[in-house]
Amino acid sequence: MPKILNISPETKLDLEKVIGKCISILGIRGSGKTNTSAVILEEMLKYKYPMTIVDIDGEYWGLKEKYELLVVGKSKNVDIEVNVEHARQIAEVSISKNIPVILDMSGFLYEDTYEFLLNYMEEIWDLAGKLRKPYEIILEEAHEFIPQGTKNELKEILTRIALRGRKRGLGIIILSQRSAKVEKDVLTQAEILFLHKVVHPSDMKVYKDILPLSPKEVSILISKLNVGYCIFFFGNKYDIIHVRERTTFHAGFTPSLKSVKTPKLKLVSDGILKSLKDLTKTKIKEISEMDRLQSKIHKLEAKIIEKENYIQKLERDIETLGRISVEVKQTGMAEISNALIKEFITNKVDQNVQLDEIKINEDFSIESIGYDFLSEDVKEHVNKVLKRVINLPKPKKEMLKFLVNRHPLFYSYAEMAEWIDYSESTLYNNQPNELLKMNLLKREKKNNKVYFRSNINKFVEKEFKVYFHESQYGDLDIIKDYIKKQLQ
Numbered sequence: 001m002p003k004i005l006n007i008s009p010e011t012k013l014d015l016e017k018v019i020g021k022c023i024s025i026l027g028i029r030g031s032g033k034t035n036t037s038a039v040i041l042e043e044m045l046k047y048k049y050p051m052t053i054v055d056i057d058g059e060y061w062g063l064k065e066k067y068e069l070l071v072v073g074k075s076k077n078v079d080i081e082v083n084v085e086h087a088r089q090i091a092e093v094s095i096s097k098n099i100p101v102i103l104d105m106s107g108f109l110y111e112d113t114y115e116f117l118l119n120y121m122e123e124i125w126d127l128a129g130k131l132r133k134p135y136e137i138i139l140e141e142a143h144e145f146i147p148q149g150t151k152n153e154l155k156e157i158l159t160r161i162a163l164r165g166r167k168r169g170l171g172i173i174i175l176s177q178r179s180a181k182v183e184k185d186v187l188t189q190a191e192i193l194f195l196h197k198v199v200h201p202s203d204m205k206v207y208k209d210i211l212p213l214s215p216k217e218v219s220i221l222i223s224k225l226n227v228g229y230c231i232f233f234f235g236n237k238y239d240i241i242h243v244r245e246r247t248t249f250h251a252g253f254t255p256s257l258k259s260v261k262t263p264k265l266k267l268v269s270d271g272i273l274k275s276l277k278d279l280t281k282t283k284i285k286e287i288s289e290m291d292r293l294q295s296k297i298h299k300l301e302a303k304i305i306e307k308e309n310y311i312q313k314l315e316r317d318i319e320t321l322g323r324i325s326v327e328v329k330q331t332g333m334a335e336i337s338n339a340l341i342k343e344f345i346t347n348k349v350d351q352n353v354q355l356d357e358i359k360i361n362e363d364f365s366i367e368s369i370g371y372d373f374l375s376e377d378v379k380e381h382v383n384k385v386l387k388r389v390i391n392l393p394k395p396k397k398e399m400l401k402f403l404v405n406r407h408p409l410f411y412s413y414a415e416m417a418e419w420i421d422y423s424e425s426t427l428y429n430n431q432p433n434e435l436l437k438m439n440l441l442k443r444e445k446k447n448n449k450v451y452f453r454s455n456i457n458k459f460v461e462k463e464f465k466v467y468f469h470e471s472q473y474g475d476l477d478i479i480k481d482y483i484k485k486q487l488q
Helices: 033-045 059-067 084-096 108-129 153-168 200-208 215-223 270-321 339-348 366-372 376-390 394-405 415-416 423-426 433-438 456-469 477-488
Strands: 002-009 011-014 022-026 051-055 068-073 100-104 135-139 171-175 192-196 229-234 239-242 443-446 447-454
Touching: 002 033, 002 239, 022 033, 022 477, 033 051, 033 059, 033 135, 033 171, 051 108, 059 100, 068 376, 084 100, 084 108, 084 270, 100 108, 108 135, 108 153, 108 171, 108 447, 135 153, 153 171, 192 200, 192 376, 200 215, 200 443, 229 366, 376 394, 376 433, 376 456, 376 477, 394 415, 394 423, 394 433, 394 443, 394 447, 394 477, 415 423, 433 443, 456 477
Parallel strands: 022 171, 022 192, 051 100, 051 135, 068 100, 135 171
Antiparallel strands: 002 011, 192 229, 229 239, 443 447
């Protein structure tokens, strides 16, 4: 006997035909997207279909009014509070034991949400390849995680699930209020679509590209969509339908003067909760000790690199000063316009010799004089490097500038966002992959977080060492300082 999903009086889907498919639910805020999603989930949960709901705003726990789901995350509505390091454990329990899970990400920072979902989805993908059974992913705010025109690891795994998950039994339901910002390769592969009202021209264009109608006909259909209504598109056929109202509590309701009573919720079995709590507690203790030791190692490494850089700078300055002609008279000490030269010359000449006059141009700098001595081949190479950097989007250039100025320290996206005039999400969506390929930046993962630091010293050595004899390696620091100056 077929298992039927009752979406509306006129729209019924066979669950068997939904397995492994990509479903898109699109529309502006308030158009009925969340209700449509909840209706589909209610219908799947009545058959105890295993799933993970990525709940960005903490709105889906109301499903527990009728169905048994495990809610994890950081909010007052979770069954178990978890951190980033628990992601793989929760994923394994959900897919192996067929437990529907709500990931309440409302209490996580953007960076932690990214890392949690990356680890979670990687685990789901790997285990689905071994278990080969039906499983559903529900992704709210898909434009944040599968953005059009940018690349990152989380987008890659989610796109893989959407495009290739069927063979592993994986299906995905993506929701977005900005369809134009969702990766087109994913939207065009969606086999079932619920298209609610949109108003932005770029979002309307997406609908016009998807539906087998003229642009004018699509515009007329969209104009007819009231709240709860959508264009249902499946099997190259379309129709305007009115999705039934959900039967479970809507935790994301719009506040009003009317009082809303929270319903009694179904509880997850004590055995599952106890085993999960024991696992997460153990993991927290292990990670805490690891955090402490890695933090200490990280600080010591940074100090060593900083001292090595300072030594290299002193050696470079001494070599550069050896090229400068200085007029010295044994009379009185004169004012010196460049404090660094004064310090080195004072330390290098006989203590009985006094400096009367040092003639230096007001615009003098060690870097500028040193750079003028370099060959034209080297300068041309430097200009090519700078051109590649200058042509990058501004957020990426700002990240490079920030990290170069704070070499050799590591910074996460969240930490850089506190200093750079860009939001954390903007930096995430402008990941510096080109700079990583150029070897100008280094990336490290520590405790499920991504950190970046400048790698300018190694970069300059690799790119320009071939131009110099071993006795001239001090010139590499001149190049490095010149590049740093041009980034300002």
